[in-house]
Amino acid sequence: MKPADSTEEKGICDCHPDQSQPDVLLIGNYVPDQQHSMNRFLQWLESGLSERGIKVEVWRPDILMARPFKKQRSGMGKWLGYCDKFLIFPMRLKHRIRNARLSNAIIHVVDHSNASYMAVLPPERSLITCHDVLAIRGALGDPSAWARPSPTGRIFQHWIRTHLLRCRHIVCVSETTRKDLIRIPGNRADNQQIQVIPNGIDPGFSRSNVADALPSSALPDAPFDHPFLLHVGTAHPRKNRISLITAFESVARDFPDLRLVFVGEAFSAEETRLTQSCPFSGRVIHAGQASDSALSFLYRRATGFLFPSLSEGFGWPVLEAQACGCPVACSNISSLPEVAGKDACLFDPFSTSSIAQAMRALINLEQRQKLIEAGSANCKRFAPEQTIDAYIRFYSDLRIRPDRCF
Template sequence: MTRRTAPPRIVLDARVLRGAPGGVATVVAALVDHLPALAPDVPFVLLRHPGARGPLSRAPNVTEWLVSGDPNHPDSLLRLGAWLHKRLGPDDLFHAPYRVLPLGAPAKSVLTMHDVMQIACPELVFPNPLLRVLLAPYWSAAIRSSIRRAGRILAVSEHSKGDTIRVDPASAPRVRVTPLGVDPVFAPLDASEALARTEHLVPAGRRFFLVLGGGYPNKNHAAAVLAFARAFTTADDLHLVIIQRERTFPAELEAALRATGLLSRVHVQSRVGLSALVGLYARAEALIFPSLYEGFGLPVLEAMACGCPVVCSSLTSVPEVAGDAALVRDPRDLDALAGALRAVAKDEALRLDLKARGLARAARFRWEDTAKQTLDAYREIAPWIP
């Protein structure tokens, strides 16, 4: 294929958009939705996985190239760069939004760093020691190489920026913070609408706390279970609903459930639809988010935007996102977590205050701002972008 030199294009790897939920997919979807409209005279190319349903964008300045594989697979690191080299001109810009930049990627490349867990705390990514020995060295080398080669690095939080610079101090001048946003679909609902969306999951009249996220060790869901049990051993009217997108019912969670003796009041779902999730946020006493490591922590914002009080971790990026609008506790301190849960359950004035603070806090995070800051970073290495 003949290399094209004009007009220059922005090429975004959007292969993660093929139905699976998660923070990276949410970020990429927001960029796809907002970037083309912010730069209507710029041609955009989206790398779309063959398994994705239909076009990812209908914007007039967007075309799509079908490319198989996953952005975080070693094959993308080793081979995608050569494939791009044959198709991109010298002024085209490439954005890799999943912490790995393909070898041989264009000189004008942008990398999104959500976190560096594989380097900072590999035990939370690879709890199996054998897999850790096998996989952690690859991820460490891939991430370090990607940071070193990227023209600009977009960190999703100040904490992510700091971790990136700790991995590679020479990257500091190239790192920009582009905080994430919250979709307008996350908004308060009246009680009848929230119940209509969720009664099949949680019966009417049942009070419950909510836990959400992939069932990986860093999410620390077992601590949420143990803190709930410590707070409400005899409170038969209070339940715990856990939505785990991946690794549903991992061994550490099952052990925690058995240890509490409260199996009848703890309910685990593999996933729920977006409409039902908004309803669960609207009905919950609070979101419990005891993560040990986050690059950002989108569920905190989603809950706040729905008027749901939040009890969250004091570690890594989570307090940066929560600000003064949540009860922030050390997620390793079960007594502290349990005390916060009891306070929310018993104190209506506290719940109302957290709701008001959360709504105001969430309103400060908009995907359009994320896209604008992303475009500003693009311009630093591609000044042809108007």
């Protein structure tokens, strides 16, 4: 299996070294966008299908108009990247898909944000994976999505929604996402095949000790000489990191050695201000970004993992932590109870006292062990081979009865 830390810069022209007919064509994301979770999902799916003997090709938009620009995620480079993704690539995709070599291939768009590609694909043998509809809900004015877009973002989400609702065959990664999708205004669920196939756990996250010799230089700011509670995520407000910092203040008084460690996007201005004003500021640590191997190491060393998100489409970090033998406490809303399992430690993400209580549960030795065992059992529901099997059945169903709708 390919390491999840790597992202191959392949475009539509250089992705198939031979001319044999593929069984499945996976449509991936534009590399400069650095969508780590989507790239990991694509690589994981490609590897899993290939291991089953299924011939797979991966196509991505080429970096063409944006190539001269060093910064391709902002300014002119970003806007020309849109041209690469949504003008040039669909035209080339439409032309190449007519090739006789691809006449029987199942075409899988792996990220719903690329739903517009479906307009140039044969609908009877094309499907798309929907990971969440939070941004779409936010663009429609739903405050519970915690995803308020910019004016241009609102236009972009309207465009995604229009194309997504026209798709005949959709896979949702959770029941929560499926319900959110069918509630979107204009949905034609009676004319669509919508199936839930939960994400599988990346095999790179496990209780194995292979990475326990990870050099400290890989995570120089991590407090490995102290017990620590861990959070992984971005600075987006829906990740609710501020509530973690606030809740930690009451717990820190009783546990002087305990640290709170954040991995991912740097602190926002508000998070920085709150951390600096906290009486235990030296014990709230941002360890920077981490590779998957380093992250796996952190999960195994952490006293517990906290995920207070206010909205999610799935919640991969919860499973990653559980797979590594780390006790987990997470929000009791959105998709997280569905993913964390029936014996998980759940808390009210809007209540800092509830979060603090969950922190104490993660520190308690007896409760920690129960949560570790519950997490290990829960991971069996997300075995990667089960997810691959489900996608293969979905592909086979398209071949046999392409126009069937539920």
